[in-house]
Amino acid sequence: MKSVSRALLCVALGAAAAWAQAVISAKSGMIHYLEGQVFLGDQALESKFGSFPEVKENQVLRTAEGRAEVLLTPGVFLRLAENSSFRMVTNRLVDTRLEVLSGAAVFEVDEMPRDNGVTAVLNNSSVRLMKKGLYRFDAQPPAVRVFDGEALATSGDRNVEVKEGKMLTLDSDLAVARFDKETTDALDRWSRRRGHDLAMANVYAANSLRTSGATWLSSGWVWNPYFGMFTFVPYGGAFSSPYGYRFWSPLAVYRIYQPRVYYGGNNFPSSGRGGGYGYGTVAHTSSGYSGVIASAPVSVSSSAPAAAAHAPSTSTAAAPAAPVSRGGASAGGAHR
Numbered sequence: 001m002k003s004v005s006r007a008l009l010c011v012a013l014g015a016a017a018a019w020a021q022a023v024i025s026a027k028s029g030m031i032h033y034l035e036g037q038v039f040l041g042d043q044a045l046e047s048k049f050g051s052f053p054e055v056k057e058n059q060v061l062r063t064a065e066g067r068a069e070v071l072l073t074p075g076v077f078l079r080l081a082e083n084s085s086f087r088m089v090t091n092r093l094v095d096t097r098l099e100v101l102s103g104a105a106v107f108e109v110d111e112m113p114r115d116n117g118v119t120a121v122l123n124n125s126s127v128r129l130m131k132k133g134l135y136r137f138d139a140q141p142p143a144v145r146v147f148d149g150e151a152l153a154t155s156g157d158r159n160v161e162v163k164e165g166k167m168l169t170l171d172s173d174l175a176v177a178r179f180d181k182e183t184t185d186a187l188d189r190w191s192r193r194r195g196h197d198l199a200m201a202n203v204y205a206a207n208s209l210r211t212s213g214a215t216w217l218s219s220g221w222v223w224n225p226y227f228g229m230f231t232f233v234p235y236g237g238a239f240s241s242p243y244g245y246r247f248w249s250p251l252a253v254y255r256i257y258q259p260r261v262y263y264g265g266n267n268f269p270s271s272g273r274g275g276g277y278g279y280g281t282v283a284h285t286s287s288g289y290s291g292v293i294a295s296a297p298v299s300v301s302s303s304a305p306a307a308a309a310h311a312p313s314t315s316t317a318a319a320p321a322a323p324v325s326r327g328g329a330s331a332g333g334a335h336r
Contacts, residue, residue, distance in 0.1 A: 028072040028096040028118075029055035029088055032230060033194070036066025036082070049228050055088045060101065067187075069194055072096050074220045075111030075232050076118050076129070079194060080104075081187040084139075089121065097121065100137045106191040107135040109149060110232055110241045111219055123170040125155040133164070134242035136188070142170035147181050148242040192243050199245035201231035203256060209233065210250040 031038075031045065031053045038045045039062045040053055055061050061068060062085035070078040073093045080086065084103020090096065099121040107118070109132050119128045120135075123142035129135055133149015144151060144162060151162045155174055162168045167179040205222035221230045238252040248256070 026093065027054070027091040028070075028076075028093060029091045030071040030230075031055060031061065031068060032071045032077075033069040034066060035068075037064035038062070038066045038068045039064070052230075055091070057088055057091055060085055060087045063103070067190060071221060071230065072107075072118055073113070073116040074218075075109065075113070075132075075234070077108040077110075077194070077198070079106045079108070079187070079191045081106075086120075095119070097126075100139055102139045104136065104138045104187055106187060107137075108191060108195055108242060109133050109135070110239075110247060111234060113219065125153055125170045125174070127151050127153045127162075127168075127170075132242065144168045144170065145179055195241055195243040196245055197227065197229070198231050199241060199247055201227040201229055202233060202247050203253060205231050206233050206248040206250050206253040207257060210253055214250075216250045 031040070034045055034047050040055065041059055045053060055070060061070065061080065063080050063082055065082055067082060068080045070080070072078055073096055076096075078086075078098075081104040084105060085101040086105060087099045087101055089098055093116050095117050097119045105120075107120070107129060109118070109129055112118070112129065112131050117128065119126050120137055121127070122137055122139065122144065125142075127135075127137070127144050128151065130150045130152055133151075134147040135149060135151060136145040136147065137143075138145075144153065145167045146162050146164055148164050150164070151168075153160045153162060153168055153170070153174065155170070158174060160168060160174050160176060162176060165178055165181060166176050169175050169177075201224040202222075204226060205224045209216050209222065216233070216235065219235045220233060222233045223229075224231050232247055234247055234249045236249045236251055238246055238248045238255075240246055
């Protein structure tokens, strides 16, 4: 199978014909965004448009004065704070496992398909993220906070459920206690901003798939060329992320673009757009709303050859939206 980098290169070269190749994401660990000092092993990484290194099994991603965002199974984002690190144990979608070594990390889980799984190891305890939610791991002192969702911690022969608003200290006691969800820091606020940007990028990406006529069989990652980033597109319906931002599927995003009828003072009908589903705070540009709502959606070929995810690194300027799907059975999340 071709690599993602080769597939994305084909997307860029074929942009003039307004066709994009479908790509299957076979592994977790794509470094989607970084800022400041970030290292993969001993190699310092640089932020480059369209360049997405991969954290392979047994590799360590480390930050100094910097931050990083990593795409795991579709719908799950890992965000690493300054002076933090993790080791990828296994990068299979059905069983993504990593070990938090130092610092702090936030997991935004917008969807957790039944056939995929994400587990984080901290202080010799395994914590499985059970459902959509927002989870924070701190190495010192070792603890897990569940802002939203549910986690299952395993240490030796003990299993402990951790639900929304609860914190589990991963020491010998495995004590569960309430915490104040309103008390946050720079990592939490940065993670929320990233969640906002990803939801903004979702609108154009989902609409591009809708207007192309492509078959969208499962949730996945989709490239938004206006934002220069991947975003998450669910299989069906529309639902809110743990931060409250909306993610649209190709079948549901028409509600943003569909003209609405409203009545003026003389009860004469007029047509309008949106009706509260769009994003009015986005600055208008000559090409639309910063790519959030594009006037010329492109086609995406549903019969293009699939490719396994493998360290993409290519320029995708001017490329249309390129879906990166899990493949296989359809994921859930259609009515969340």
